[in-house]
Amino acid sequence: MSNRRVSAVVLAAGLGTRMKSDHPKVLHPVAGRPLLAHVLDAADAGGADPVVTVTGPEMAAVQDLAAPRPCAVQHERLGTAHAVAAARDALESHGGPGDDVLVLFGDTPLITPATLEAMLAARRGADDPAVVVLGFRPADPGRYGRLVTDAAGRLERIVEVHDATPEETTIELCNGGVMCVDGAVLFDLLDRVDNTNAKGEYYLTDLVALARGDGRACAVVEGDATELQGVDSRAGLAAAEAAMQDRLRAAAMAGGATLTAPETVFLARDTVLGRDTIVEPHVVFGPGVTVADGATVHAFSHLEGAHVESGAAVGPYARLRPGTRVERDARVGNFVETKKATIEAGAKVPHLTYAGDATVGEKANVGAGTITCNYDGFNKGTTRIGAGAFIGSNTALVAPVSVGDAAVVGAGSTITSDVPADALAVARGRQETREGGAARLRARKQAERDKE
Ligand code: UD1
Numbered sequence: 001m002s003n004r005r006v007s008a009v010v011l012a013a014g015l016g017t018r019m020k021s022d023h024p025k026v027l028h029p030v031a032g033r034p035l036l037a038h039v040l041d042a043a044d045a046g047g048a049d050p051v052v053t054v055t056g057p058e059m060a061a062v063q064d065l066a067a068p069r070p071c072a073v074q075h076e077r078l079g080t081a082h083a084v085a086a087a088r089d090a091l092e093s094h095g096g097p098g099d100d101v102l103v104l105f106g107d108t109p110l111i112t113p114a115t116l117e118a119m120l121a122a123r124r125g126a127d128d129p130a131v132v133v134l135g136f137r138p139a140d141p142g143r144y145g146r147l148v149t150d151a152a153g154r155l156e157r158i159v160e161v162h163d164a165t166p167e168e169t170t171i172e173l174c175n176g177g178v179m180c181v182d183g184a185v186l187f188d189l190l191d192r193v194d195n196t197n198a199k200g201e202y203y204l205t206d207l208v209a210l211a212r213g214d215g216r217a218c219a220v221v222e223g224d225a226t227e228l229q230g231v232d233s234r235a236g237l238a239a240a241e242a243a244m245q246d247r248l249r250a251a252a253m254a255g256g257a258t259l260t261a262p263e264t265v266f267l268a269r270d271t272v273l274g275r276d277t278i279v280e281p282h283v284v285f286g287p288g289v290t291v292a293d294g295a296t297v298h299a300f301s302h303l304e305g306a307h308v309e310s311g312a313a314v315g316p317y318a319r320l321r322p323g324t325r326v327e328r329d330a331r332v333g334n335f336v337e338t339k340k341a342t343i344e345a346g347a348k349v350p351h352l353t354y355a356g357d358a359t360v361g362e363k364a365n366v367g368a369g370t371i372t373c374n375y376d377g378f379n380k381g382t383t384r385i386g387a388g389a390f391i392g393s394n395t396a397l398v399a400p401v402s403v404g405d406a407a408v409v410g411a412g413s414t415i416t417s418d419v420p421a422d423a424l425a426v427a428r429g430r431q432e433t434r435e436g437g438a439a440r441l442r443a444r445k446q447a448e449r450d451k452e
């Protein structure tokens with residue numbers, strides 16, 4: 001790219017009333033990340049700096065998300081042009097608007113850097129368009145602004161649906177909302193936008209007619225309707241999630257992961273699946289998961305904040321919580337929950353275990369039903385299981401505690417003090433067996449019944 005300076009303004013002052021939520025709309029997540037974060041990522045990747053987010057008043061949580069990028073506050077919601085104008089001081093104090101100003105909506109999470117780059121490229125067109133508009137042809141043009149072109153197909157103006165004539169509403173090419181504006185004229189154009197229209201708002205879309213009136217060209221880049229779908233409601237949020245999941249699944253498969261039933265696998269925006277990983281049906285990846293080449297995630301598992309190394313296998317029905325590392329060729333099996341746990345190379349935790357704040361050493365074997373008792377109601381404690389150790393089934397390891405390398409713990413033990421390397425520890429009631437005792441018991445009970 002050239003040495004042009006690109007900035008971006010992301011509009012996020014909307015209350016999102018139709019979400020019926022106590023939280024600002026743009027903080028609702030898609031693929032484990034707030035809507036706004038997806039848009040900010042795209043703006044960053046498109047080369048914009050600064051990226052200014054325009055919030056409403058009292059939206060500290062939105063500002064925290066945007067940080068360290070600057071924010072501006074639009075105190076009254078008077079329209080999209082008014083919202084961009086609210087970013088003026090923030091842009092000026094971060095080096096000015098630059099050559100190209102991208103305007104994005106914070107509730108449109110599917111926009112891609114490639115589309116932004118296409119718009120920036122169009123801004124460099126021979127006729128030096130002052131405004132580049134991202135157009136699209138939705139199945140139902142409904143409430144979208146319509147792009148009015150002249151006989152030669154050049155963009156003349158944008159008409160909002162409430163202000164359109166019946167003929168204008170039949171126009172199929174609509175305004176997707178994203179614009180790229182010449183930074184040298186942006187604020188001059190904005191200063192001239194008025195609110196004499198059906199909604200009494202300052203429309204950003206008026207920039208096109210104003211620029212044309214100044215003798216400048218304007219251009220349209222046609223985009224994909226999927227990328228432009230905005231979120232206004234819970235149903236819209238679910239639709240955006242579905243579209244994002246399709247995209248993430250396709251990318252994972254293109255990268256060499258096998259998804260047996262991709263439509264049942266849910267990925268986070270940052271999920272990393274290596275080559276030749278196999279992900280069976282009905283797996284959910286929360287944020288922060290990496291799966292290295294050649295690992296397997298069996299069906300019905302849920303992973304979050306976890307790393308799975310090459311050759312390792314987890315599930316079916318495994319629950320890996322944040323801070324989990326499953327190292328090379330290790331195995332975390334059925335109905336096992338882990339949290340801040342390292343399962344070292346070749347170790348096996350195959351069934352019905354909770355391993356929290358724990359290390360399971362290389363090639364150790366943890367029997368079914370083993371529980372690390374990591375919380376005593378006041379403090380968390382850690383558990384260390386040494387390399388090659390064997391923990392018998394149904395053992396409670398009361399942390400802080402350690403079991404040394406190659407030690408053996410008998411089944412059903414409650415281990416409260418450290419077990420040295422190579423030791424055998426058994427901590428359970430001793431078994432008492434009385435020969436013939438069951439027969440005597442039955443005879444006594446029968447005699448009592450006969451007396452009644
Ligand atoms: C806008 C466009 C329309 C386009 C459509 C695409 C205008 C006038 N109309 O209409 O041509 O087809 O988007 O989705 O621009 N916002 C603020 N402050 C405001 C007003 C809006 O921050 O004062 C934010 C909203 O939170 C939202 C975005 O700007 O993220 C768009 O606003 P919205 O009211 O949804 O515009 P539309 O009527 O959909």
Ligand code: MG
Pocket residue numbers: 230
């Ligand atoms: Mg809208």
